Amino acid sequence: MRSGFETDGGPIDVETLTDFLYHFRSVYAAAAISLPEGGYAQDIDEAKRLAMTLRTDIHGIDWREIAKYAHAGLGDRTLGITDIHRENPLTIVLPVYLSR
Numbered sequence: 342m343r344s345g346f347e348t349d350g351g352p353i354d355v356e357t358l359t360d361f362l363y364h365f366r367s368v369y370a371a372a373a374i375s376l377p378e379g380g381y382a383q384d385i386d387e388a389k390r391l392a393m394t395l396r397t398d399i400h401g402i403d404w405r406e407i408a409k410y411a412h413a414g415l416g417d418r419t420l421g422i423t424d425i426h427r428e429n430p431l432t433i434v435l436p437v438y439l440s441r
Contacts, residue, residue, distance in 0.1 A: 348431050353427075363411050364407070364411075367410040367411040368399060369420050370410040370411065370415060371398075371399065372391055372392075372395055373415050375391060375394070376391070
């Protein structure tokens with residue numbers, strides 16, 4: 342999975358990057374927690390349904406809930422960065438887990 346944000350070619354503010362990763366991890370954790378224990382999206386359609394649910398449910402969430410997700414233990418579903426490209430936009434490559 343690729344994710345990123347515009348940097349206008351200038352230096353990346355560490356606070357901006359930290360904020361992005363914190364919130365990205367929160368949404369990822371919310372998705373991982375929403376799936377059955379030990380499960381992953383079975384196919385692209387299920388992943389799209391999960392994404393739509395998260396888009397709907399995440400708006401207006403209290404900051405304490407965001408913090409809960411940001412620091413939630415995820416076991417073997419912990420999110421890791423496999424590559425970062427410093428271009429504009431900044432691109433971060435993350436592994437995607439689909440059951441086979």
